[in-house]
Amino acid sequence: MKLKPLFASLLTVGALGLTAFSAQAEDTIKVGLIAPFSGPFADYGKQMEAGIKTYMKIHGDSVGGKKVEIIIKDTTGPVPEIAKRLAQELVVRDKVDFLAGFGLTPEALAVAPVAEQAKKPMIIMNAATSIITTKSNYIARFSMTLPQVSGPMATWAVKNGMKKVVTLVADYGPGIDAETSFKTNFIGGGGQVLESIRVPLRSPDFAPFIQRIKDAKPEAVFIFVPPGEHSIAFMKGYRERGLAEAGIKVIATGDLTDDHLMPALGDSTMGVITTFHYSAAHNSPENKAFLKTYAEVNPGAGRANFMSVGAFDGMAAIYEVSRKLNGKIDGDKAMAILKGMKLNSPRGPIMIDPATRDIIQTVYVRKVEKVNGEAFNVEFDKFLDMKDTGK
Ligand code: PHB
Numbered sequence: 001m002k003l004k005p006l007f008a009s010l011l012t013v014g015a016l017g018l019t020a021f022s023a024q025a026e027d028t029i030k031v032g033l034i035a036p037f038s039g040p041f042a043d044y045g046k047q048m049e050a051g052i053k054t055y056m057k058i059h060g061d062s063v064g065g066k067k068v069e070i071i072i073k074d075t076t077g078p079v080p081e082i083a084k085r086l087a088q089e090l091v092v093r094d095k096v097d098f099l100a101g102f103g104l105t106p107e108a109l110a111v112a113p114v115a116e117q118a119k120k121p122m123i124i125m126n127a128a129t130s131i132i133t134t135k136s137n138y139i140a141r142f143s144m145t146l147p148q149v150s151g152p153m154a155t156w157a158v159k160n161g162m163k164k165v166v167t168l169v170a171d172y173g174p175g176i177d178a179e180t181s182f183k184t185n186f187i188g189g190g191g192q193v194l195e196s197i198r199v200p201l202r203s204p205d206f207a208p209f210i211q212r213i214k215d216a217k218p219e220a221v222f223i224f225v226p227p228g229e230h231s232i233a234f235m236k237g238y239r240e241r242g243l244a245e246a247g248i249k250v251i252a253t254g255d256l257t258d259d260h261l262m263p264a265l266g267d268s269t270m271g272v273i274t275t276f277h278y279s280a281a282h283n284s285p286e287n288k289a290f291l292k293t294y295a296e297v298n299p300g301a302g303r304a305n306f307m308s309v310g311a312f313d314g315m316a317a318i319y320e321v322s323r324k325l326n327g328k329i330d331g332d333k334a335m336a337i338l339k340g341m342k343l344n345s346p347r348g349p350i351m352i353d354p355a356t357r358d359i360i361q362t363v364y365v366r367k368v369e370k371v372n373g374e375a376f377n378v379e380f381d382k383f384l385d386m387k388d389t390g391k
Pocket of ligand 1: 103104105106126127128129174225226227255
């Protein structure tokens with residue numbers, strides 16, 4: 001009954017409304033942004049939106065002769081059914097040209113069949129399980145993959161004399177990927193993994209896991225957890241239970257020392273070594289320009305992180321495709337442009353692998369240090385031209 005008045009009013013605008021609407025639709029490039037904007041992972045969507053705003057401030061809000069419209073959809077977290085329904089609505093009702101965003105792997109996996117069926121380019125701005133890009137020919141990834149950043153952490157650790165570690169990961173796609181590729185390189189390099197711990201994605205209690213790490217007496221613990229309550233709880237437990245005093249170091253993917261969370265993490269991460277594709281402390285003109293505009297257009301948003309950079313670069317790709325296609329977006333033509341695309345990202349040069357549609361980029365080794373009184377991930381070594389090694 002509730003629908004009736006709406007339906008009636010749509011009918012009344014009828015013929016008149018239709019021409020006006022289609023003219024308007026033709027003048028617009030529509031991007032559906034699917035990510036968590038509420039719940040424990042709300043920061044993921046907010047960081048992406050902030051990165052997109054930054055891009056549009058620098059490059060304008062139109063491209064290929066059309067205005068760019070961002071339609072935001074909140075998944076509320078790793079809920080596949082919601083992500084899929086939102087993607088279907090964006091395709092059928094909003095008639096978007098691009099599907100974009102995806103903070104968490106379950107969102108991306110749920111939307112892949114929708115992109116495939118509708119032939120919509122799907123621009124991944126964070127979700128980082130290796131397998132995602134194999135789930136549709138219309139996916140291109142502008143973030144990273146966990147194998148891409150975890151393998152180098154193991155290689156660096158064995159090279160620097162670490163022999164015995166425990167691994168701890170979140171028990172879902174990216175965590176399993178991180179554990180597998182870390183172990184492959186660490187054991188392959190002559191190291192020993194004493195124990196592999198997996199913690200639930202939803203609100204884990206870290207205390208028993210931290211005790212298990214302490215009891216195993218490793219030289220270091222390797223961590224992948226998605227930024228947020230996990231990283232804060234882990235670092236708190238690590239400090240409170242005296243693991244540092246017991247001589248157990250922390251090595252991790254940069255998700256643990258997410259730039260955006262550094263103020264919340266306080267000094268707990270001081271000295272932690274991580275491997276990752278982006279640090280707010282990255283020293284380049286592109287990063288300086290990005291951070292300057294980010295701060296201008298997102299007052300009070302805190303420090304930019306890898307998710308805002310993934311979104312900034314994903315937006316650069318959307319603009320490049322739209323420019324080359326003169327604003328007429330065709331899924332197959334868009335993918336041909338995305339394959340092999342090169343960009344000068346705030347993180348450094350990136351390229352989309354034409355064979356896998358995954359990202360090729362430098363992976364940096366970093367240490368948490370104070371810069372002008374604030375904790376940053378300071379890059380001190382790097383692995384050039386890293387591909388995803390997880391497929
Ligand atoms: C993911 O769910 O794919 C994911 C989430 C947070 C990260 C990395 C990967 O930091």
